[in-house]
Amino acid sequence: MRTLDHSDPASGPVGPGQRPRRADPVRTFLRVTGELFITAGLVILLFVVYEVYVTDLVSAGKQRDATAALDDRWKSPEPVDPADPERVERFEGLTEGAGFAKMHIPVFGADYSFTILEGTTEKTLEIGPGHYLDTAYPGEPGNFAVAGHRVGKGAPFNDIDLLDSCDAIVVETRYRWFVYRVLPKADEVAGWATGKGTDPRCGDVAPLGAPYERVVGQEIVSPLRGEVIAPVPHRLDAQVNPSAQARLMTLTTCHPRFSDRQRLVVHAVLVREWAKDPANPGETPPELKETS
Amino acid sequence: MYGWIWRRLPGPMAVRVLTALLLVAGVIALLMFVVFPWIEPKLPFNQVTTQ
Numbered sequence: 001m002r003t004l005d006h007s008d009p010a011s012g013p014v015g016p017g018q019r020p021r022r023a024d025p026v027r028t029f030l031r032v033t034g035e036l037f038i039t040a041g042l043v044i045l046l047f048v049v050y051e052v053y054v055t056d057l058v059s060a061g062k063q064r065d066a067t068a069a070l071d072d073r074w075k076s077p078e079p080v081d082p083a084d085p086e087r088v089e090r091f092e093g094l095t096e097g098a099g100f101a102k103m104h105i106p107v108f109g110a111d112y113s114f115t116i117l118e119g120t121t122e123k124t125l126e127i128g129p130g131h132y133l134d135t136a137y138p139g140e141p142g143n144f145a146v147a148g149h150r151v152g153k154g155a156p157f158n159d160i161d162l163l164d165s166c167d168a169i170v171v172e173t174r175y176r177w178f179v180y181r182v183l184p185k186a187d188e189v190a191g192w193a194t195g196k197g198t199d200p201r202c203g204d205v206a207p208l209g210a211p212y213e214r215v216v217g218q219e220i221v222s223p224l225r226g227e228v229i230a231p232v233p234h235r236l237d238a239q240v241n242p243s244a245q246a247r248l249m250t251l252t253t254c255h256p257r258f259s260d261r262q263r264l265v266v267h268a269v270l271v272r273e274w275a276k277d278p279a280n281p282g283e284t285p286p287e288l289k290e291t292s
Numbered sequence: 293m294y295g296w297i298w299r300r301l302p303g304p305m306a307v308r309v310l311t312a313l314l315l316v317a318g319v320i321a322l323l324m325f326v327v328f329p330w331i332e333p334k335l336p337f338n339q340v341t342t343q
Contacts, residue, residue, distance in 0.1 A: 031293075031295075032293050035293045043323065046323055046324075047323075050324055050328045050332075051332065051337065054328075125341075149340055150338075150340065151338060152338065221342070226342045229342060254338060254340045258337055259337065260340075261336075263340070
């Protein structure tokens, strides 16, 4: 057996200016493999930085643009139909990616505000929370269902797992404010009247009766459970006259964080509605001040 | 691999360092603006809707 010294010409004296000796193929192979592994590790780290921070920056810009466009639209006078001079919301004809409402969650801070856009494609959700097509619009009977990212892309729904029952979700449209409150959670339903239900914020919130008995404030479901955004969640078979349907709002996001194994779902119910006063445009509903 | 690239960079040391930094920046930009946005929707991290 030859010693390492003899098999490796590099160990011989190398004078100044001398060319590196012929490479040992095994050594070259190992070095290149190692370098490739290190490179792969760095690329994956870079991807994490991209996913968690860079997409946030990109989305923040897009959300800002969407909000500015919506504000412009709300400020511009709408042609008034003389037969119907009332200030009513019109949501029909919204195109994919068009902003139509803002959502505020005061417990997440006074500055928590996102423009909700029509549709739930990847491109739309990059801009902000997206409204599931063919579900109700704000204030309507049925289920106003909205999806949002939880990691990166502005992560509007980052903390919705922290929403407590009765926390307000305030949806602002052109002419109105709609105050939804998170429904009782599964473990609170039984003792609601004497337990959490005595909280002053819970005045208008109570477990919903049939056929809504399975609708609770928070649930974690498989991604295949599309029935969570049905007009009567979990009851695709329920025949409820549209005008008799409860006015619900549903938020969906991924769960656990950084995974798409499941979906975190929050259900809320409409408790109050405020018309915006055209004479006093800066007025905001008192629920917006519930910041703690 | 990196040694091989380094030995092929022309010019004196300062120029080589600068070229190397530019190369690294180029690769990062390519990843950030082309590769990651393309691959991201295909990965199971960020699906938030139900079906």
